[in-house]
Amino acid sequence: DTAVSQTPKYLVTQMGNDKSIKCEQNLGHDTMYWYKQDSKKFLKIMFSYNNKELIINETVPNRFSPKSPDKAHLNLHINSLELGDSAVYFCASSEYSETQYFGPGTRLLVL
Amino acid sequence: QQQVKQSPQSLIVQKGGISIINCAYENTAFDYFPWYQQFPGKGPALLIAIRPDVSEKKEGRFTISFNKSAKQFSLHIMDSQPGDSATYFCAASKGSNYQLIWGAGTKLIIKP
Numbered sequence: 001d002t003a004v005s006q007t008p009k010y011l012v013t014q015m016g017n018d019k020s021i022k023c024e025q026n027l028g029h030d031t032m033y034w035y036k037q038d039s040k041k042f043l044k045i046m047f048s049y050n051n052k053e054l055i056i057n058e059t060v061p062n063r064f065s066p067k068s069p070d071k072a073h074l075n076l077h078i079n080s081l082e083l084g085d086s087a088v089y090f091c092a093s094s095e096y097s098e099t100q101y102f103g104p105g106t107r108l109l110v111l
Numbered sequence: 112q113q114q115v116k117q118s119p120q121s122l123i124v125q126k127g128g129i130s131i132i133n134c135a136y137e138n139t140a141f142d143y144f145p146w147y148q149q150f151p152g153k154g155p156a157l158l159i160a161i162r163p164d165v166s167e168k169k170e171g172r173f174t175i176s177f178n179k180s181a182k183q184f185s186l187h188i189m190d191s192q193p194g195d196s197a198t199y200f201c202a203a204s205k206g207s208n209y210q211l212i213w214g215a216g217t218k219l220i221i222k223p
Binding site: 004040041042043045048056090092098099100101102103104105 | 143145149152153154155156157160198200204210211213215216218
């Protein structure tokens with residue numbers, strides 16, 4: 001069983017479109033995260049949710065909106081996609097320990 | 112003060128050699144220092160972690176050395192193998208919010 005899963009794995013879209021990425025974890029963790037990894041491999045935390053409550057909201061454009069329908073799911077909706085949004089987006093989850101478990105990533109390419 | 116500085120950016124090591132990646136931090140409140148390993152096309156995965164109450168932690172061929180006074184910690188990979196080729200990230204966190212502050216990553220290539 002996959003611990004942290006993301007869909008889709010690849011996403012190719014045109015500038016200006018709106019898209020969503022879904023994340024699910026079956027580890028029973030309370031905290032979930034979204035990260036952006038750019039072409040230079042730098043990992044940037046975007047959002048963190050704890051028990052469906054937003055606890056970290058780093059400086060990201062408000063075109064990005066996370067939504068947590070329950071503590072096992074954290075989705076990311078992106079409006080008006082721009083070229084600079086092209087990156088790999090990772091979902092992760094953690095419990096009381098600090099270990100974060102990452103999903104396989106969603107590779108977003110904006111044309 | 113929130114930064115974690117990682118070096119080198121890339122590293123090439125011969126098979127069987129020792130790979131060393133270094134990280135430095137400023138915030139003395141950090142109390143948890145993990146290393147993550149990321150293979151191409153995969154998400155990062157925890158490799159090994161240390162807390163400041165010990166100066167060294169070893170798991171198999173992987174060792175973290177921690178120098179509290181210098182505010183530095185490093186990852187040593189002994190007998191490096193081609194399968195160790197990956198990007199390695201150091202990170203640090205403090206307190207109970209568990210937000211990790213990440214280093215910029217080191218791309219390690221082990222030459223056969």
